[in-house]
Amino acid sequence: MQELLWTALEILETASCLNDVKVGTKEGDVYSFGIIASEIATRDIPFAYERCYVSTCTLIDLIVNRDNPLLSNDLKIWQSLEKDMDIVRPYIHDDYLTGTMTVKLKFKKMLNDVWANDPLARMTFQRIATVLDNLFPVPEELMDNLMHMLESYSKNLERIVLERLMRLKQEKTKVENIVSQMLPKTVIEELKYGNKAEPEHFECVTVYYSDIAGFTTIAKNIQPMQVVDLLNDLYILFDSILAKYDVYKVETIGDAYVVSSGVLILNGNLHAGEIATTSLDMMSAVMMIETPQLINLKLQLRLGINTGPVVAGVVGLTMPRYTLFREAIQIDSTIGSS
The missing domain is CATH 1.10.510 (Transferase(Phosphotransferase); domain 1)
Structure with a gap:
């Protein structure tokens, strides 16, 4: 026909x-x-x-x-x-x-x-x-x-x-930039070629963990969209601070924010100082942040820091996560607050 x-x-x-x-x-x-x-x-x-x-x-x-x-x-x-x-x-x-x-x-x-x-x-x-x-x-x-x-x-x-190849290359670069914000570049290279990203052992790193004091109560008293806006504003602020230091953002879980130093790129004994300075900067920034969702209420940041050996690796196939394991990440979040 x-x-x-x-x-x-x-x-x-x-x-x-x-x-x-x-x-x-x-x-x-x-x-x-x-x-x-x-x-x-x-x-x-x-x-x-x-x-x-x-x-x-x-x-x-x-x-x-x-x-x-x-x-x-x-x-x-x-x-x-x-x-x-x-x-x-x-x-x-x-x-x-x-x-x-x-x-x-x-x-x-x-x-x-x-x-x-x-x-x-x-x-x-x-x-x-x-x-x-x-x-x-x-x-x-x-x-x-x-x-x-x-x-x-x-x-x-x-x-x-x-x-069209140039446009495809531009789109590929955009995708790679987005993915690189979720996984380390070394891990991306392994996964891109179908290889398994083997876990790595780091003898001594420093890990920072923080969350918002009373976040559960805060979330109950405002609208869900306001919760999203609040966390988004907070994390954008934190992300901008991280760019100034030798640290790596591991993950966010709800209002929890986890950062490490000495992982991926070894920096000798500087990891503890980098995390300490980063945490001080974050504490100061939280004091200044404006929260229109919360009337007459200032955010309080609870944070903890620990140093020790960790194993870092990728877990999961769907939405894989790069995360840390062992004692260095077992942090008591009530160590300090601001």
């Missing part, structure tokens, strides 16, 4: 399959040439985009008799895809064509004349050759013109592919 997409509509009116097309016509050959020209322009089969939405049989029915009331729903689908087409023909976006805007418009005008509904209104091959010579002047015959067009479209395709 799809072979009939190259067949002129006056022949399709009496043909149900390709075997029915016993004898062609000059006008029908001109129509078929227009379909082939559209293939050269789009570098794809005829109606490739449209056939994702309507079947080949429906397309042929629309080509032959788009006034059939039984095709009204299919016609609406077609019109939503090709709003500027009065007849059912392959749609060629300007991006597929080379040359100036004038050349593009004249080429599309030639196609509209070539596959006109009225066979007598179609161009002759002699006229087509003249139009192509004017649009793409080369001192050769029709086939050489077509080859020249194909070469031009190939170069244009390379440009389109390059642009």
Whole structure:
């Protein structure tokens, strides 16, 4: 059935399959040439985009008799895809064509004349050759013109592919940046190539743990969306503070915020000082934060710090988490508050 997409509509009116097309016509050959020209322009089969939405049989029915009331729903689908087409023909976006805007418009005008509904209104091959010579002047015959067009479209395709590869690379970079905020880069590299991220042992690191004093009571007295806004404001503030120190944000669990130093990148004996300075900075920041959700109430931060050996690894396959284990993270959260 799809072979009939190259067949002129006056022949399709009496043909149900390709075997029915016993004898062609000059006008029908001109129509078929227009379909082939559209293939050269789009570098794809005829109606490739449209056939994702309507079947080949429906397309042929629309080509032959788009006034059939039984095709009204299919016609609406077609019109939503090709709003500027009065007849059912392959749609060629300007991006597929080379040359100036004038050349593009004249080429599309030639196609509209070539596959006109009225066979007598179609161009002759002699006229087509003249139009192509004017649009793409080369001192050769029709086939050489077509080859020249194909070469031009190939170069244009390379440009389109390059642009899309650049956009794909940009999107890939965005995704990698987002993922790198959830997992260490060394772990991401292992997982990206299908390898298992082996746990690592760190002899001496410092871990910081904090939560909001009375958070359960606070959450009961405000709206759920206000809880989200409150935690978001708080964590954005904390994240900006971490950027100034040699620390790594391990995870957040509700109002709990866990940070470590000396993990991933060893820093000698500096981990304790880095965490201590970070915690002081966070305590000062919490005192200054404005909380419109809480009337006449200041947030109080409870925090604990511990130093010791840990094992760090990735747990889970769905939404994997990089987390720490062993004594250094067993922190009494009532050690101090601000």
